[in-house]
Amino acid sequence: MTKKMKMTINEEKGRLDKVLADHLKQFTRSQIQHWIKEEYVTVNGQPEKGNYKVKNGDVVEAIEPEVVPLEILAEDIPLEIVYEDEAVLVVNKPQGMVVHPSAGHLTGTLVNALMYHVKDLSGINGVIRPGIVHRIDKDTSGLLMVAKNDQAHEMLAEQLKEKTSLRRYVALVHGHILHEKGTIDAPIGRSKEDRKKQGIIDDGKPAVTHFKVLERFNEYTLVELELETGRTHQIRVHMKYIGFPIAGDPTYGPRKTLAGKGQFLHAKVLGFKHPTSGDFLTFEAPLPEIFEKTLAELRENG
Structure with a gap:
């Protein structure tokens, strides 16, 4: 069940994501940033970015999206592993395969296949995206790097960022x-x-x-x-x-x-x-x- 939260800015100052995180301490800042990105947060009825500077009189509304638990199953799906060692693997994803499960694609994804073929995967992106450092679209084919532990994940993600x-x-x-x-x-x-x-x-x-x-x-x-x-x-x-x-x-x-x-x-x-x-x-x-x-x-x- 979704939950709506509303607040009026009086003396609060700073970024929208930080102000919300200070008020909604039961949620992490990353959760709140995700809500803002997906437009579950509005300021005066309009979606804003996380770095929006709040002003006196702003009415901020946030909707906590309903969490639908997903059971991610390991599936024996053929997977072309181009390279693998103790830290990383590289896969050649076929056209038509979704990278990770979502509400519309619970099975048949690259993650389902990885969970069957690979013993260890990083957990930084949660249960839905184990090992996934970056994505390509469903109908785009080709190479993806996958992290087998959190340290490798952080280092690979940093390279993408830099x-x-x-x-x-x-x-x-x-x-x-x-x-x-x-x-x-x-x-x-x-x-x-x-x-x-x-x-x-x-x-x-x-x-x-x-x-x-x-x-x-x-x-x-x-x-x-x-x-x-x-x-x-x-x-x-x-x-x-x-x-x-x-x-x-x-x-x-x-x-x-x-x-x-x-x-x-x-x-x-x-x-x-x-x-x-x-x-x-x-x-x-x-x-x-x-x-x-x-x-x-x-x-x-x-």
């Missing part, structure tokens, strides 16, 4: 990109028109994507993309923003496109500093069969 890890993708996009390479620097946030989508938002989070043209076809371009940041749907949103949406993308691209099971986007190269040895490891995964077949057909047709 932009020292390597994440390189290959995508097939609509249109003919004339430039050989470029950089897209545009902030991303939840779309104000459609809350299920992300979009380029003035007050969104900084997002930077670098691209390089690999091959051109009549109506499509094959590109390599490197992430400097890791926002939700970043590549998909950025490519749509510059007028070259990813082929097969049901959310951000044209509905009628090449035959496939989702966007033609593959996390091909992954590199990171090993949390124990300190060595920089780099891994590469070949394009999925449907991707290679589509490229062959495009080359044949000119």
Whole structure:
């Protein structure tokens, strides 16, 4: 059952997340920050960011979302483990697999498979996301790093934050990109028109994507993309923003496109500093069969 909490700012000062945490001591600050991010918190009826500075007279309302207990089951699902040692593993996720369980996907996820194949996983992200340091979308294929203990998780997550890890993708996009390479620097946030989508938002989070043209076809371009940041749907949103949406993308691209099971986007190269040895490891995964077949057909047709 959800619970609504309401307060009026009188003498309180500072950030919204800190002020709420001071008043709602039964909850952690990270819980409150999650509520703010998911817009369970409003100020004067409008959602605000955690760093919003509260003012006298502000009416703050917070809704404690109902917690639905999830039982995460280990499942014997085939899993392509590219690398594994005592601290980390790298998996090549197939297109169509969700990374972690949620209300709509309780089984068949990468986490369900990991729990069957791997004895130890980090617990920093809780029972729903054991070992998961970063994600890729359901219909994006490719490489993910997974932490087997909390120390490894923290070190890998820090590399993502400090932009020292390597994440390189290959995508097939609509249109003919004339430039050989470029950089897209545009902030991303939840779309104000459609809350299920992300979009380029003035007050969104900084997002930077670098691209390089690999091959051109009549109506499509094959590109390599490197992430400097890791926002939700970043590549998909950025490519749509510059007028070259990813082929097969049901959310951000044209509905009628090449035959496939989702966007033609593959996390091909992954590199990171090993949390124990300190060595920089780099891994590469070949394009999925449907991707290679589509490229062959495009080359044949000119």
